[in-house]
Amino acid sequence: MKPFRTDSNDRTDVSPEAGGNRLPRHPRRADDSGTERRFDVNRLSTSFLQWWNRRGGDGSPWPAFDQFLRELLLDVLGAKRARLFHVVEGGQALRLLADEAGTPNTLLAPTSLMNHVMSVGRRYIRGDTSHGPLVDELATESEKGPNPGGQAAPAALADRHTLAQAEGPAVWMFPIRDHEAGGLKNIEGPSHRSIGLVVVGDLDEAMLADHAKLEGFADVITEFWLHVRDYECLQIVRRTDRGSGVLNRLDFIRMAEITVADARREGEPVALLAVTLEGLRRFDDDGWWLLRDRVIEQTGRVLRRKLRTNDLVGRFSDDRFVILMRWLDLSLGKLIAARIVTWVTEGIAEAVRIAGQENRSNPNTENAAPLSKAAGNLKVRCGLACDYRIDTAQVDEYLSPNGPLTDKQKPLLSLRELLRGALSASAEARRKGLDLCLADMRIACGAGISDAVEAMS
Amino acid sequence: MKIDRLKMGSVGVIAPHGAITQAESDELAAAIETSRQPAAGRVVLDMSDVPFADSRGLETLLDFADRQRSAGQTAKLAGLSETCREIMDLTELLGDFEVFDSVDSAVRSFL
Numbered sequence: 347m348k349p350f351r352t353d354s355n356d357r358t359d360v361s362p363e364a365g366g367n368r369l370p371r372h373p374r375r376a377d378d379s380g381t382e383r384r385f386d387v388n389r390l391s392t393s394f395l396q397w398w399n400r401r402g403g404d405g406s407p408w409p410a411f412d413q414f415l416r417e418l419l420l421d422v423l424g425a426k427r428a429r430l431f432h433v434v435e436g437g438q439a440l441r442l443l444a445d446e447a448g449t450p451n452t453l454l455a456p457t458s459l460m461n462h463v464m465s466v467g468r469r470y471i472r473g474d475t476s477h478g479p480l481v482d483e484l485a486t487e488s489e490k491g492p493n494p495g496g497q498a499a500p501a502a503l504a505d506r507h508t509l510a511q512a513e514g515p516a517v518w519m520f521p522i523r524d525h526e527a528g529g530l531k532n533i534e535g536p537s538h539r540s541i542g543l544v545v546v547g548d549l550d551e552a553m554l555a556d557h558a559k560l561e562g563f564a565d566v567i568t569e570f571w572l573h574v575r576d577y578e579c580l581q582i583v584r585r586t587d588r589g590s591g592v593l594n595r596l597d598f599i600r601m602a603e604i605t606v607a608d609a610r611r612e613g614e615p616v617a618l619l620a621v622t623l624e625g626l627r628r629f630d631d632d633g634w635w636l637l638r639d640r641v642i643e644q645t646g647r648v649l650r651r652k653l654r655t656n657d658l659v660g661r662f663s664d665d666r667f668v669i670l671m672r673w674l675d676l677s678l679g680k681l682i683a684a685r686i687v688t689w690v691t692e693g694i695a696e697a698v699r700i701a702g703q704e705n706r707s708n709p710n711t712e713n714a715a716p717l718s719k720a721a722g723n724l725k726v727r728c729g730l731a732c733d734y735r736i737d738t739a740q741v742d743e744y745l746s747p748n749g750p751l752t753d754k755q756k757p758l759l760s761l762r763e764l765l766r767g768a769l770s771a772s773a774e775a776r777r778k779g780l781d782l783c784l785a786d787m788r789i790a791c792g793a794g795i796s797d798a799v800e801a802m803s
Numbered sequence: 804m805k806i807d808r809l810k811m812g813s814v815g816v817i818a819p820h821g822a823i824t825q826a827e828s829d830e831l832a833a834a835i836e837t838s839r840q841p842a843a844g845r846v847v848l849d850m851s852d853v854p855f856a857d858s859r860g861l862e863t864l865l866d867f868a869d870r871q872r873s874a875g876q877t878a879k880l881a882g883l884s885e886t887c888r889e890i891m892d893l894t895e896l897l898g899d900f901e902v903f904d905s906v907d908s909a910v911r912s913f914l
Contacts, residue, residue: 614822615857654889673886675824677858681894 390566393418394573408432411574412443415567419546423563425518427547433464433521433540440543459484460519464540469520469564473554485515517554518546520564522571542571587661589639590646598660599761602670605658606761609672609733617679617732618761619669620768621645621690624725624776626665636704637721640697648693649686668768676732680782683728687781690726697721729771731764731785806834807849814910815842818849823860832863836870844876847909851882861896868899877901881909 397414401407412430419425431440440460462484463470470481477485522542544567553559585597593601602618609616623645629638642661649659649667658670674682698721767785775783804827807818815838819831839846848867856864868878881903883891891897903909 614855652893654893655885656889673822673855673857673890675857675859678861678890678894681858685893 387562387566390418390422390563390570394570407574407578408443409445411570415544415570418567423549423553423560425546425549425553429545429547431543431545433542437465437540443542459487459516460543460545463519464521464543467521467523467540469561470516470518471554471557471560472517474557516545516547517549518560520544520567522568524572541575587646589642590661590667591643591650592646592667593658593660595660595662598658598662598668598670602658602660602761605670605672606733606764614673615675615732616764617671617674617676617682617730618764618768619671619679619683619686620662620729620765620772621649621667621669621686622727622729622772622776623665623667623690623694624727625723628723634701637698637701640701640704641694641721641724644693644697644700645690648689652686652689662769666769666772668765670764674732676730676784679730679732680784683730683782687726687728694721694724694726725776725779726781727772727775728782729768729773729775729785730782731767731771733764804830806831808834808838810842811847811906811910813842813845814913815839815846816849816906816910817846818852818906820852822854823856823863825857825859828859828863831860832866835863835867839870839874844871844874845913846871846876847879847881847903847906849881849906850884850887851906853887854884855886856890861891861894864891865896865899879903879909879912881906 394414397410401410415430416428419428430443432443433439434441459470459481462481468477468481470477470485472485520543521540522544524539524541544564585593587594592598606616623641626638626641629635629641645667646659646661649669653659653669654671656672660668660670662668669686671679671682764785771783771785775781804823805820807816807820809816809818817831817834817838819827819834821827823831835846835848848864864878864880871878878899879901882905883902888897888902891900901909901912903912
C-alpha cells in the first residue's frame with residue numbers, strides 16, 4: 347500500500363501501516379510562524395541538551411552558558427555582538443555572565459533603555475512601532491551615543507557604558523523573567539522580576555522584522571536560563587548545611603583546600619577560626635531541640651551576614667563552625683575573632699528570644715524560664731590558627747614563579763594542620779573558660795616565627 | 804615596595820603598589836609623611852594597586868587618619884579594592900576615612 351500523503355506536508359505523514367504517526371497532521375502553511383517556531387524549539391532544545399551533557403565540572407555553569415547562548419544566537423539567528431547579564435544588587439546593576447567574579451557590577455542609570463526593558467519586562471526590537479514614545483525616545487538617545495565632545499543624554503551614556511563603547515547600540519533586547527517561562531505567568535502577575543538581560547547589537551534586518559521568531563527564541567532562551575539557574579540553586583543546596591545555611595563539612599574542606607593552596611601560591615596569610623558552641627549538646631539531652639535549631643540557624647546567619655565575601659564558613663560538627671579567612675595575620679585574626687564572639691553571642695540571644703516567643707505561643711510546652719537558663723549555659727569558644735610565616739627576606743624568593751618551591755620556601759602549614767591547630771585551640775578555650783585561644787604554632791611552624799612567638803605569649 | 808608620588812595641582816597623591824604588610828608599612832608611613840608636609844595635608848592615598856593590608860598595614864592607615872585629623876584634614880583613600888574595603892568595614896575603620904572611587908574624584912574633593 348502506498349503511503350498516504352497530505353496536500354502539503356510531505357515529510358512525516360505516512361499511514362499507520364507504514365509505521366507512521368496515527369495523529370492527523372495539519373498542513374504546513376507558508377505564514378505559519380508557530381510551526382516554524384516549534385521546529386526551532388526542537389532544534390534549540392537538542393542543542394541545549396547536548397551542551398548540558400558535554401558540560402563538566404562542579405564550577406559555576408554561567409560562563410559556559412554565556413558561550414553557549416552566544417553561539418546559539420549566532421548560529422540560529424545570525425545575531426552578533428550579544429552580551430548577557432545577570433541582574434544583581436536588587437535590580438540596580440548588571441554583571442556579565444561570562445565573568446562571574448572578576449568584572450565589577452555596572453550600575454544601571456534609571457533612565458536608560460536597558461533599565462526600562464529590565465524593570466518593565468517588555469522586550470525591545472528596533473523598529474517595532476508598538477513600543478510607544480518613551481521607548482522610542484530612549485532608543486534614539488541610546489543610538490546617538492555620546493558626541494565627539496563626550497556629551498550625551500545620561501541614558502545613552504549609561505547604555506553605551508554598559509555595552510562598551512565599541513559595541514554600538516542594541517537592536518534587540520529582552521529580559522529574563524523569573525517564573526515567566528515556567529507557566530506561572532498568569533498566577534504570579536506583577537510579582538515577576540528580571541533576573542537576566544540579553545542584549546544583541548547586530549542582527550539582520552529581515553530577522554529583526556520577524557517578531558514571532560524573535561519572541562519564540564527569547565521564550566526558549568528564558569527556559570534554558572531558568573533551568574541553569576535552578577541547577578545552580580540545587581548545587582548550592584547540596585553544598586549547604588540545612589540547619590545553618592553555611593557549607594557542610596565536606597564542601598568546606600574541598601573549597602578550603604583550594605583557598606589555602608591559592609594563598610600559598612600568592613604568599614598571602616590565611617587564618618582559620620574554629621567556633622565552638624559549648625553546651626549546645628546538652629540542649630538535646632534536656633529536650634530543647636527548638637532552641638538548639640534556632641541557635642544553629644542564627645549562628646549561621648550571623649556568620650554569613652557579617653563576614654567578608656571571600657571568607658569560607660562551614661559547619662564542622664554539631665556544635666562547631668569553622669571559618670577560613672584570607673589576608674589575615676594573627677593580630678588581625680584576633681581582632682576579627684573577638685568580634686565574631688560578640689556577634690555570635692548576640693545571635694544566640696536573638697535565637698533565645700525567638701525560641702521564647704515560639705515557646706510561649708505553644709501552650710503544650712514548658713514555660714520560658716528554664717529556656718533562658720539553658721541558654722545561659724551556652725558559651726562561645728574560639729580557636730585561631732594562622733599561616734603567616736613568610737617574612738620579608740623570603741617574600742621575593744617565595745614569589746618567584748620559576749621552578750618548584752624549595753623546602754625553605756614552602757610554608758609549613760597545611761589545611762589539615764590549620765584545622766588541627768584551630769580545633770585544639772578552641773578545645774583549650776573551653777577547658778580554660780576563655781572566649782579565644784590561639785593555636786600553639788610551635789608544633790606546626792617551628793621556632794623563630796614572630797607570629798608563633800606572639801601566639802605563645 | 805614600589806611607591807609612586809605624584810602631584811596633581813596642590814594635592815599630593817601617594818600610590819603604593821602591592822600589599823601593605825609589616826615589611827612595607829614603615830616605608831609607606833615615611834612616604835605619606837614626606838608628601839603631607841609640603842602639601843599641607845592635602846594628600847590622597849591611591850589604593851587601587853593594593854590587594855590587601857595586614858594588621859600593621861591597617862595601623863599605618865589609621866596613623867595616617869590620626870595625623871590628618873590633627874592637622875584639621877581628613878584622610879582620603881581612592882580606589883579601594885573589595886578586599887581592603889571589606890576588612891576595613893569588618894574592623895570598623897572605614898568611618899575614619901573618606902573613600903573615593905578614583906583619584907580624580909578624591910583630588911577634586913579638595914577644590
